[in-house]
Amino acid sequence: MEAQDFKVIVVGGSYSGLSAAMTLGRSLRKTLVIDSAKPCNHFTPHSHNFLTQDGMTPQQIAKIAKEQVEKYASVTFISDEAIKAERLENTFIIETKSGQVYKTAKLVFSTGIKDIMPDIKGFVECWGKSVIHCPYCHGYEYRDQKTAIWVNEENAFHLAPLIRNLTQKVTVLTNGAVRFTTEERSKFNKNGIRIEEGKIAELEHSNGQLRTILFQDARKESFDALYTQLPFEQHCGIPSALGCEYTDKGYLKTDMFFKTTVEGVYACGDNTSPFRAVSNAVANGNFAGATINRELASEQF
Incomplete structure (x- = not known):
């Protein structure tokens, strides 16, 4: 099967992933969002401490966000689960649970974490x-x-x-x-x-x-x-398989620009930080998207 080609693939379509996708869409980057619909905060009935959305349900916020991102023609959404990735020189090959194959220059993990109850x-x-x-x-x-x-x-x-x-x-x-x-x-x-x-x-x-x-x-x-603060595990094991490093607390290790320790791989949201808030995830995704766009623009210039 021939892989479909994208400039950026975002794995995880919750707040940080949607925020990254919006920034990339507004920058005309051909972007694919792969979302398995397993957000970290699906237990929570209401989200608070986020300007303009205080008291909304997480589902309402995500629905509005996705509708807004979908307006950008360069962004494509699929409901699927990324299960494997490999790096071939400057390209990443992504396989999904449904058997689809995609390739990309830049890869973003906004996959969150899973609490251990x-x-x-x-x-x-x-x-x-x-x-x-x-x-x-x-x-x-x-x-x-x-x-x-x-x-x-x-x-x-x-x-x-x-x-x-x-x-x-x-x-x-x-x-x-x-x-x-x-x-x-x-x-x-x-x-x-x-x-x-x-x-x-x-x-x-x-x-x-x-x-x-x-x-x-x-x-x-x-x-x-x-x-209480629960122990957790990463929702997605692909970053580990690619060689990304983790902190001693179990979060994906990134620099201030949300770059992981593997070139071309970025991470944002709850999988990188103990500050689990919608506002923080949105800010992370926005910054990660801007970082990727800047790098793509510099490579093309």
Whole structure:
């Protein structure tokens, strides 16, 4: 099968991918967006802290964005999944799950990450609704409410002050023996934050709204919200197969222009940064698209 030729292929058609595609479309670059419709935030009912779109659903934002990008004739969308890539000199060959083959000079991965959920009853149903990861995305909606932070490591001192700013009803859940130092425990106490060591057995909820946390010793405590930051894995393994390097936290390593460590390969969005916000993904994609267009223009000049 003869490969269809594009200047740029964007793998992943959520916010960062759509933003990159818009920039490239407006720059008249023949661009293909391959999207398997698996966005990171599909659990979340509403998106916040993004100007002009505050309170919209993620699906509404993505729908509007795609409709706007589709107006640019140089951008093509396909609903498919990229499963393999290889580099032949200055060209990348991409194969998809449906058996299609494409080639391109520049390759963008905006493929996001996949959260690894704990095996706790009720967790998945609450994730993105009342079990949340970001005080900027969700914290305002749970201001002044009884809130738990599930953490037992140094990251607690990143989250705790931000959440304590939104509510004084804060409890740290360690889900087992405390690993904080005496000084750290003293700091929590000073700020009126209680530490609960019980192991979590179940999240009791109503349609995803947390009501009660049940501990393994049969104790219960009511909470309105629970913050936690989950381990994750990359949604797409192709960058690794191409030789792209990752950070020690598991994110794709990029420079300030969203170039990976492999020439001609770029990455943007949640697969590159712990700052998981729609606004950040859009900004990343815009910048990545501009970087690619500048490089293509320089090569042609």
